Structure formats: structure tokens, C-alpha cells
Amino acid sequence: MVQKEAKIQHADIGVREVGDTRCFSDSDYYIPSEEVDQWAGEVRSGSSREEDLKEGTSDDGKEQDHADGESSDQGPCANNWKAAQSDSKKHMWGVFAETSLFASACRHGLFLWVADMIRSGEQSKYPLAIMAQALQTLGPHLLQGYNIGCVFKKTIASSSLRAKFQESNSRCCVNTFHSYSHNFACQTKNHPNVIEGMGLEDLETMEQIFNSSNQVAGVTRYSSAYHRRVFIDMFLQQWDDDKYQNLALMLFNNYRQALLIIDVEEQVNFFETIGEESPWDIHAITYVELLQALDSAISRAETLSKKFLHAIPSDYHFNLPSSDITTLTSYSSELSKTLLELKVQMGIDKRWTPDTPEYIETAHYIHERQYHQALNHLQRLVVQRLFELHRLNLSGIGYKARTHFAKSLQTRCKTIRSATEAYNRAARALDPPRPPLDWSQVSHCSFLNEFNLLQNTRHDISNAPWANPVVRKAIKRFLRVLRACEEIYRCNIEVRRLFTSIYDEDSKFNSVLEVLGDKNDIILEATREYCLRRCCVNRLLLE
Numbered sequence: 001m002v003q004k005e006a007k008i009q010h011a012d013i014g015v016r017e018v019g020d021t022r023c024f025s026d027s028d029y030y031i032p033s034e035e036v037d038q039w040a041g042e043v044r045s046g047s048s049r050e051e052d053l054k055e056g057t058s059d060d061g062k063e064q065d066h067a068d069g070e071s072s073d074q075g076p077c078a079n080n081w082k083a084a085q086s087d088s089k090k091h092m093w094g095v096f097a098e099t100s101l102f103a104s105a106c107r108h109g110l111f112l113w114v115a116d117m118i119r120s121g122e123q124s125k126y127p128l129a130i131m132a133q134a135l136q137t138l139g140p141h142l143l144q145g146y147n148i149g150c151v152f153k154k155t156i157a158s159s160s161l162r163a164k165f166q167e168s169n170s171r172c173c174v175n176t177f178h179s180y181s182h183n184f185a186c187q188t189k190n191h192p193n194v195i196e197g198m199g200l201e202d203l204e205t206m207e208q209i210f211n212s213s214n215q216v217a218g219v220t221r222y223s224s225a226y227h228r229r230v231f232i233d234m235f236l237q238q239w240d241d242d243k244y245q246n247l248a249l250m251l252f253n254n255y256r257q258a259l260l261i262i263d264v265e266e267q268v269n270f271f272e273t274i275g276e277e278s279p280w281d282i283h284a285i286t287y288v289e290l291l292q293a294l295d296s297a298i299s300r301a302e303t304l305s306k307k308f309l310h311a312i313p314s315d316y317h318f319n320l321p322s323s324d325i326t327t328l329t330s331y332s333s334e335l336s337k338t339l340l341e342l343k344v345q346m347g348i349d350k351r352w353t354p355d356t357p358e359y360i361e362t363a364h365y366i367h368e369r370q371y372h373q374a375l376n377h378l379q380r381l382v383v384q385r386l387f388e389l390h391r392l393n394l395s396g397i398g399y400k401a402r403t404h405f406a407k408s409l410q411t412r413c414k415t416i417r418s419a420t421e422a423y424n425r426a427a428r429a430l431d432p433p434r435p436p437l438d439w440s441q442v443s444h445c446s447f448l449n450e451f452n453l454l455q456n457t458r459h460d461i462s463n464a465p466w467a468n469p470v471v472r473k474a475i476k477r478f479l480r481v482l483r484a485c486e487e488i489y490r491c492n493i494e495v496r497r498l499f500t501s502i503y504d505e506d507s508k509f510n511s512v513l514e515v516l517g518d519k520n521d522i523i524l525e526a527t528r529e530y531c532l533r534r535c536c537v538n539r540l541l542l543e
Contacts (some may be wrong), residue, residue, distance in 0.1 A: 020224035027233045031115045031129050037533055039125040039132070090310060098225060101232070104134070105209060107201050108250060110244040111236045113394065116229075120226065124155045140168035143195070145203030149174045150182065150190045176202035193479050199487035200258060207526035209239065241537075247498060248541040255491045261484035289339060291359070296523075310396035364431065371426040371434070380421040502538045 016026060025032070113133050115126050135140055138243035146152050153172035156165050173190045174182055182190070192198045216235045220228045243250075353360040420437055427434035509531040516524040 006165070020226050022226040024225075024226050024233070025228040027229065029111055029114050029233060029236050030229065031113050031133060033116060033118055034113050037126055039128040039159070039161075042124065042128060042161075044154075052417050091209055098228065103209065104130045105205050107203075107205065108247060109205050109208070111209075112238050114232070114236070124159075126154075127152055127154065128159055128161060131156065131165070134166055135161075135164055135170070140170065142168065142170040144170065144172045145175050145192070145201075146172060147175060173203070175200075175204050177204050177207070193483060196482075197486055198483055199490050200254060200261070200483050201487075213241070245537050245540060251491050251498070254487055258484040258487040258491070261480055262488075270352070292363075296452065306428060367426070367429045367431070371423075371430055374419070374423040374426040377409070378416070378423050381416045381419055383534065386505040502541060505538065506535065 024030075098116045099119060101114055101120070102117055102122070103114040104112045106112060113130050115129055117123075117126060131144065144152075149172040156162060156172070173192060173195055175185070176192050189195060192201060192203055213235060216231055220231050223231065354360070354363075395403070424436040428438060513524070513528055513531060516527055
């Protein structure tokens with residue numbers, strides 16, 4: 001399993017690197033910029049991809065790059081991620097050289113490769129370069145987790161890497177935490193919990209790494225490009241040493257977690273087509289809204305007129321007609337004129353009334369549209385709250401930033417409560433009415449899974465077994481148990497491999513030290529020190 005993500009990091013100002021022209025290339029982690037640039041221009045332009053967004057649907061709801069002939073609802077999923085936008089939109093200020101770091105790691109937390117992002121945003125060439133390196137080095141049957149994995153597999157399919165990627169029987173998916181910002185149609189295909197053979201891996205290792213790497217920012221903030229790479233390489237080596245030392249503990253914890261967990265084609269098809277409401281005549285909507293406004297204005301004018309005509313105060317004095325009545329009468333005349341013009345444009349012979357079938361159908365859709373608008377607003381607020389909670393838990397964030405997030409979160413909670421009330425009003429106006437929501441439901445992260453179900457107003461799914469929340473929860477638990485069984489199978493393999501690797505490494509150390517001793521080589525003592533330290537770590541792993 002390969003996990004990739006971009007780390008936005010404090011960059012060097014271009015004019016400061018001329019004082020140190022050295023280039024640090026003695027690293028097993030860095031992919032040379034020249035090799036990364038070979039993948040520039042591999043993806044179609046943003047305009048052609050935007051056209052695809054408008055005219056096509058695909059399997060997982062991410063932007064660009066077509067893959068494997070699968071279809072997907074790209075729009076809602078791609079719009080949630082800046083990294084899924086066209087490469088032409090991913091620019092960075094010209095004063096910066098190394099703007100970011102694009103890194104990858106295995107499921108055990110060990111670094112694989114990193115690449116400097118040079119004067120650009122998170123362009124497709126960086127993950128493509130790392131994927132090419134992984135296919136060349138690690139071989140077939142790779143699973144790559146990426147925040148925009150559902151889009152990236154289409155990026156691969158539109159690049160020269162497509163044939164090799166398909167031959168290797170590899171695939172991409174999204175990370176567990178970030179997948180909740182993808183639409184549910186995407187999650188039914190790309191969430192780790194539904195992928196056979198995935199085990200219990202959440203693919204969020206890079207979040208932990210970047211959380212720790214914030215400590216390196218202080219010493220690299222104003223350093224040259226050479227020293228920046230030196231410090232980052234030292235951090236990567238130390239990180240890998242620490243992770244290797246804890247490898248046995250990691251496998252043990254995964255094994256124990258899997259044991260504790262052990263002690264839907266119709267669903268997929270529905271979520272692939274949900275949200276694809278047939279286009280409605282906007283003129284009909286406008287016409288009905290104007291009719292409703294006219295009826296309301298006439299009713300208010302008649303009410304005021306009756307009060308004026310029938311009310312006889314004791315101290316009666318003649319006054320000019322009420323300005324409210326005059327205003328409503330003028331407003332009604334303007335509405336009648338607008339309605340007449342629209343009626344002619346639409347070719348309506350007789351004005352619609354509340355009993356007209358077209359009026360009833362359009363009014364019903366207006367209620368649905370208001371419901372969807374309230375639901376979309378609520379979903380956006382919940383997603384923002386989710387990411388702000390995530391930011392609050394990151395170490396290395398300054399006090400001012402943390403205070404800002406906390407205040408923003410408090411405001412967001414109040415806004416979510418108001419949006420929930422607006423949603424409930426719109427839900428009650430539907431026919432039949434939708435069940436109301438309360439704060440305890442909306443405030444939970446798992447509620448994001450329910451948005452696509454709530455958006456349905458066209459399909460009749462009320463009798464579908466998987467539409468029942470209890471059944472869906474049972475399905476999730478069942479899939480979780482399946483992944484736990486896979487995790488046990490995988491841990492059994494990896495434990496044997498770790499033991500074999502330690503045994504082979506010990507034999508190799510003895511043979512290398514023997515050869516260096518016979519030659520009386522100058523690196524004998526340095527090699528012996530390294531082997532001694534490594535053997536101590538291996539003994540800890542075997543314990």
C-alpha cells in the first residue's frame with residue numbers, strides 16, 4: 001500500500017539560494033526534479049476536463065482523467081478538492097522556489113520517496129512520478145491511497161503510465177478520513193472499508209508524518225536549498241529508524257485490533273445515479289413563483305382594504321387611502337404585467353391556478369429545490385466543521401491559529417444549528433414530509449454518509465432494505481469484520497517476513513564484517529557500529 005500527499009511547507013525565497021550553489025543529491029528518498037518534470041503535460045488541459053465534468057458521469061465522483069472505462073459522478077466530489085482542479089490553476093508565488101513537499105510512505109509508516117514541488121501547486125506530475133517509481137521498484141499489485149485517489153486513477157489513465165499501471169493490476173483509493181468529503185457514490189467504490197484485501201489500514205499515515213515534520217520547519221525556514229534537503233533527509237532517516245524499531249508493535253496492535261473487531265449492488269447503482277434530477281423548466285418555476293407572489297399581494301391588499309372599509313374608529317376623520325394599499329396595488333399591477341409577458345413567451349393559453357396539474361407539479365418541485373438548497377448548505381457547514389476539528393488536533397499549530405480555529409468552530413456550530421432548523425422547515429414542506437434532524441445527528445462525522453440518501457426525492461427507495469439506517473450500520477460492521485479477517489491474514493504474512501528479514505540481515509552482517517576484517521578496511525569500525533545498533537533493534541523486535 002502506497003500513501004501519497006502534499007505537504008505545504010515554509011519555502012525558501014529564491015534570491016537567498018544563490019549564496020550556496022551546492023546540490024544535495026546523496027539521498028535515497030528524493031526524486032530528482034528532472035525526473036519529475038518528465039511527467040509534466042501528461043494530463044489533458046483543464047478546459048477539456050471541465051467539459052467532461054459537464055457531460056459525463058464516472059464511478060467515484062472525482063474530477064478529470066478517465067480510467068478503466070468506469071463511469072462516475074465527478075462534479076460534487078471534484079469540487080471539494082483544490083488538488084483535483086486543472087494543473088493550469090495550481091500556481092504559486094514567483095518569489096518561492098521549493099514551495100512544498102510531495103511525499104509517499106508504505107502502510108508501516110516508512111518513507112518511500114519525496115519530491116520537491118518547484119514553483120507550483122499540487123500538480124499531477126508529482127504523484128505520477130512517485131507512482132512510476134513505485135511500479136518500477138515495488139512491482140505489481142499496488143494499492144495507492146491519495147486524498148483525491150478517485151480522480152488520480154483517471155489521471156493515470158490519461159497518461160503514458162496507463163498501460164504499465166493496468167498490467168500491474170494496481171488501483172487507487174481515497175483515505176479513510178478524507179473520504180468523508182467525497183460523495184457517497186465515490187465512497188461505495190473507493191472507501192478503504194469496501195475494498196477487498198484492504199485490511200484495517202486507514203491510509204492516513206502521511207497525516208501523522210506531516211504532524212511530526214512541522215518540527216523541521218523551524219530549522220529549514222531560512223536555509224538554503226542544500227541545507228533544507230540535508231535537514232529533511234535527516235528527519236526522514238530518523239523517522240524510518242523509529243518506525244522500524246516499532247514495527248513489531250505496530251503488527252501486534254493491528255492483529256489485536258482485528259481480533260477485537262471479529263470477537264450491495266443495488267446500493268451502488270442507486271448512488272451512482274442519485275442527484276441526477278431531470279432538468280426543470282426554469283420558466284415554469286418563475287411563472288409559478290410570480291403567481292404565488294401575485295396571490296399573496298392581492299390577499300394582503302384585500303385584507304388591508306377590508307380593515308379600511310369596515311373599521312369605524314370613534315374619533316373618525318377622513319384620511320387619504322393607506323400607502324400600504326397603494327403600494328400593494330401597484331405591486332400587483334407590475335406582477336400581472338410580468339405574468340402576462342411570461343405567459344405569452346411560454347405559450348400558455350390559460351393562466352395556471354392552484355388546481356392546474358402544471359401548477360401543482362411545479363410547486364412540488366419548488367419545495368424540493370428549497371429542500372436541496374437547505375441540505376447542501378447544511379452539508380457544506382458540517383464538512384467545514386469536520387476539517388476545523390481536524391486542524392485543532394494538529395500539533396505544531398501556533399496559539400493564535402488555534403484560537404482562531406476555536407472561535408470559528410463556535411460560530412460554525414451556531415450556524416449549523418440555524419441551518420438544521422432551515423432544513424427541518426423545508427423537510428416538513430415536502431410531500432410526504434421528511435423526518436426532522438437534530439443536533440445530535442448532525443454533529444456526528446458519520447452523518448456525512450447520509451447526505452446523498454437525504455438528497456433523494458425522485459427514487460422510491462423507502463422499501464429498500466439498505467435504505468434503513470440500521471441495515472446500513474450492519475453492512476458497515478460486516479465489511480469491517482471482513483477487513484479485520486484480511487488484516488489478520490496480512491499480519492501473519494508480515495510477521496513471518498519480518499522474522500525472516502531479521503535472520504537474513506544477521507547473516508549478512510556477519511559475512512560483511514568478516515570480509516571487511518580480512519581486508520582491514522577503513523570502514524570496518526563504522527560498519528561494525530551500524531551492525532551493532534541494528535542488531536540491538538532487531539533483538540527488541542524479536543522480543
